[in-house]
Amino acid sequence: MAKQCIGLDIGSSAIKLVQLKPSGRSMSLQNFGIEPVPPQTIVDGVILNHGAVVDAIKSLTRRIHLKGKQIALAVSGNSVIIKRLTIPAMEGPALDEQMEWEVRQNIPFSRDDVLVDYEVLVKQTPTGQMEVLLVAAKREIVAQYQQVVRDAGFQPMIVDAAALALQNAVELGIGFAPGDTVAIVNVGATYSTLSIVSSGRPSFNRDLGTGGNTYTEAIQRTLGVSLDGAEAYKVGGAFAAAGAAADVVPQEVHRILWQVSEQVAEEFQRSLDFYMNDAIDARLSRIYLSGGSSLVPQLPKAIQDRSRIPVEIINPFARVIVDTRRFDVEYLRVNAPVATVAFGLAARRPGDSE
Ligand SMILES: Nc1ncnc2c1ncn2[C@@H]1O[C@H](COP(=O)(O)OP(=O)(O)OP(=O)(O)O)[C@@H](O)[C@H]1O
Ligand SMILES: [Mg+2]
Missing domain, CATH: 3.30.1490.300 (Dna Ligase; domain 1)
Structure with a gap:
């Protein structure tokens, strides 16, 4: 049997890596890691700073002592x-x-x-x-992503669309029920990907222009702080809303986190309405949320309140066997939703079609 690919999700704010290994009827986690990408390295899905991405892949893969060379990666944004x-x-x-x-x-x-x-x-x-x-993707963009992987010393075996990797992740990690229609929303830094899946089949896909950066920029603008400061406030504010360290984050940050969450929920609802108008089988039973910005606690609540559909944050590792001596279980639990696209890619085999 062909070996699994290593799933590598190259995002504009961070690179996520997941390596899985078949283990009986289940899968076991072989490796996992997240590496930040400097701002302005990837803009609108286009790699502007090739060297910075190569360096990030190299430093991540060294740090986690990755074994294996064959990579499955994803492209997303306007070029897909x-x-x-x-x-x-x-x-x-x-x-x-x-x-x-x-x-x-x-x-x-x-x-x-x-x-x-x-x-x-x-x-x-x-x-x-x-x-x-x-599925169509711009040749030039696919070549760019393949090249960073090669220059970091790996073999790009599969290039998938991020939205399809996302669906793959939910199928493997949670499963789709026949007759069920669900929405999957991956909220990254630059943008969000919405996929509607009906009876396990992709039904509708759309990219939305809001993501984690929308929060950070609003905090930066309103409080007059640096981008790094705004990011720290955002993550701190998110934790505060989850019940910790509330005193160190200005009330204003909470207000902004709510406001932007409602803006994201509204934009998302417009796309849902657009889909519902067209589809005959449109009765959404659940909204799955993933991506780094799903960690903003106000967001799932804002989406659920507006859509009146239950929102669940994806834990792609729920069915995966994890060696607790090798992995920091708490780190993995917190970051599991961030790794959803990488998880979907890690389930691919080198011989799979693209
Ligand atoms: N604990 C947290 N609380 C709030 N936001 C967070 C937290 N952790 C990460 N984020 C935000 O999540 C975003 C990164 O998520 P993710 O890694 O999914 O994006 P990306 O794949 O790099 O971006 P894109 O797909 O848009 O290119 C950033 O905006 C980051 O600030
Ligand atoms: Mg992403």
């Missing part, structure tokens, strides 16, 4: 497009030809500039249609 299409049922060369046409219709980039993959979700619906998931 995921669409679920309904087309007349067909197969073979006719389908390939149809998909070429669909790419030209649905992808706002020149055909030569994108890498394209598609997956048949439903071969034939009762009305003689088929459902296909079309």
Whole structure:
């Protein structure tokens, strides 16, 4: 059996790494780590400072004594497009030809500039249609991410779309019930990724332009502090709201954390409403939250209050065997939601399609 890939999620604020190993019917955690990325290194999903990302990967992988070379990574942001299409049922060369046409219709980039993959979700619906998931990513961006991995001394085996890695993580870590429609929201630093999954199949994907930086910038602006100071206030404020060290964080920070959480919840609700208007099977049973900014305690509450749908923070390691002598269990528990995309990537095998 092919070995698992190492899951590497290169984010604009931090790199997350997860390595898993099959263990009986379950998986065991082999390695885990998070490494900060300096500001302005990655902007809008584009790597502006190649050396800084290479250095971060090298320092992370050395620090955690990573063994293994084969990496699965993800791309996200404006250069990635995921669409679920309904087309007349067909197969073979006719389908390939149809998909070429669909790419030209649905992808706002020149055909030569994108890498394209598609997956048949439903071969034939009762009305003689088929459902296909079309994934396109800008060639140049994929090449950039592959190159940082190579220059850090690793082999990029798989490039996935972050939204699909996210779905993979929920499927493995929690599972999808047949007939159930759920939303998965990964709130990172720059932006948030929303995926709606229906009966285990991707149904709708959208990137939202708010994330952890929206909080930090609001604190910086309002309190007139540095970006680092604002970040410390945010994380401290988040902990305070969770019941610790409340006295060291200005009340103002709490107010901002609430305000921005409500803004994120509102933006998210608009996308949900957009989806609900279109979908026939639209009855969301749960919203799963992941990413570093899911640690802002006001956020799950704001989303739940607005949507009136139960919100659950993802712990991708819930079913994973963890050697408590090797890993800091508390660190892992706190950071599990941050590692969701990396976990979804770590479940991939080198021979899997992209
Ligand atoms: N304990 C915490 N409380 C509040 N916010 C936190 C906490 N820990 C991390 N964050 C925030 O989470 C964000 C980082 O999350 P994550 O690692 O998912 O983002 P990223 O993948 O680097 O960003 P992106 O995907 O947008 O490029 C940062 O904005 C950071 O400030
Ligand atoms: Mg991210």
